[in-house]
Amino acid sequence: MDIFIQQIINGLVLGSIYALVALGYTMVYGIMGLINFAHGEVVMIGAMVALTVINLLLGSGLPGVVMALIGLAAAVPVCMATGFAIERIAYRPLRNAPKLAPLITAIGVSIVLQNVAMLVWGRNYHAFPPILPSVDFEVFEATITGVQVAIIAIAALMMIGLTLLVQRTRLGRAMRATAENPSIAQLMGVDTNRIISLTFVIGSSLAAVAGFMVSANYSIAHYYMGFILGLKAFTAAVLGGIGNLAGAMLGGILLGLIESLGAGYIGDLTGGFLGSHYQDVFAFFVLILVLVFRPSGLVGEKVAERA
Numbered sequence: 001m002d003i004f005i006q007q008i009i010n011g012l013v014l015g016s017i018y019a020l021v022a023l024g025y026t027m028v029y030g031i032m033g034l035i036n037f038a039h040g041e042v043v044m045i046g047a048m049v050a051l052t053v054i055n056l057l058l059g060s061g062l063p064g065v066v067m068a069l070i071g072l073a074a075a076v077p078v079c080m081a082t083g084f085a086i087e088r089i090a091y092r093p094l095r096n097a098p099k100l101a102p103l104i105t106a107i108g109v110s111i112v113l114q115n116v117a118m119l120v121w122g123r124n125y126h127a128f129p130p131i132l133p134s135v136d137f138e139v140f141e142a143t144i145t146g147v148q149v150a151i152i153a154i155a156a157l158m159m160i161g162l163t164l165l166v167q168r169t170r171l172g173r174a175m176r177a178t179a180e181n182p183s184i185a186q187l188m189g190v191d192t193n194r195i196i197s198l199t200f201v202i203g204s205s206l207a208a209v210a211g212f213m214v215s216a217n218y219s220i221a222h223y224y225m226g227f228i229l230g231l232k233a234f235t236a237a238v239l240g241g242i243g244n245l246a247g248a249m250l251g252g253i254l255l256g257l258i259e260s261l262g263a264g265y266i267g268d269l270t271g272g273f274l275g276s277h278y279q280d281v282f283a284f285f286v287l288i289l290v291l292v293f294r295p296s297g298l299v300g301e302k303v304a305e306r307a
Contacts (some may be wrong), residue, residue, distance in 0.1 A: 024036070
């Protein structure tokens, strides 16, 4: 029983990260009908920038939590600027082009960002310094760390905040109008270019937090870390229903649980042959099943018909 609870806890932590990243994919798809495959690299940039700032602050005498918050505060605007640049340079000129053009461009931007990160930070793995308090809590004979509690809590607050932003604010109403029909929204006074750019910026801010969470939880960061993470988050968005905020959140949590339980229990059943080293298999197996049996996702797509 304690092993099951432990896997559930691990799955919730992993799923919270997936959900934050998946929200970036689903927001862009919902408002533009495009997949931003460079979003995983924005997550990586957030992790690397935060880690760089934290390492610069080591020895300053500041408390570890304060250094972590400063690192996160530095990563968020850098990622927001990166997301804005991606939309402005790579997507806006191709907004009316055939769908294949921005898709290929997104893959190209992803490769460019990986190589820029490799030039800036090198090929080596970067360790997250042990600056955060080491606190463990017992939950039904399972263990959850203070960092994991913070990850789940912060992710939940950010998902609730994003939902309220989209549903209850003027900006959210403009985003929904742009997703419904950008031409009519523009006629009604909505600056659709600004709204689309803000969508990229908001999604990138979530990616920065997710990148920091990954590096803090696994105590490591790498220039290539965003690629597989981005693909898994995209899988989570498809699982829940691409273009649907609630679906992205649900898909992220479910995918995290599937990976954790699959790596734990199926690994035991196969004598370790399909253990934690093969947990990526479960994510993409789920993607195949969803695309075959329910391509609209569990909640369903929420993309308006455009005139």
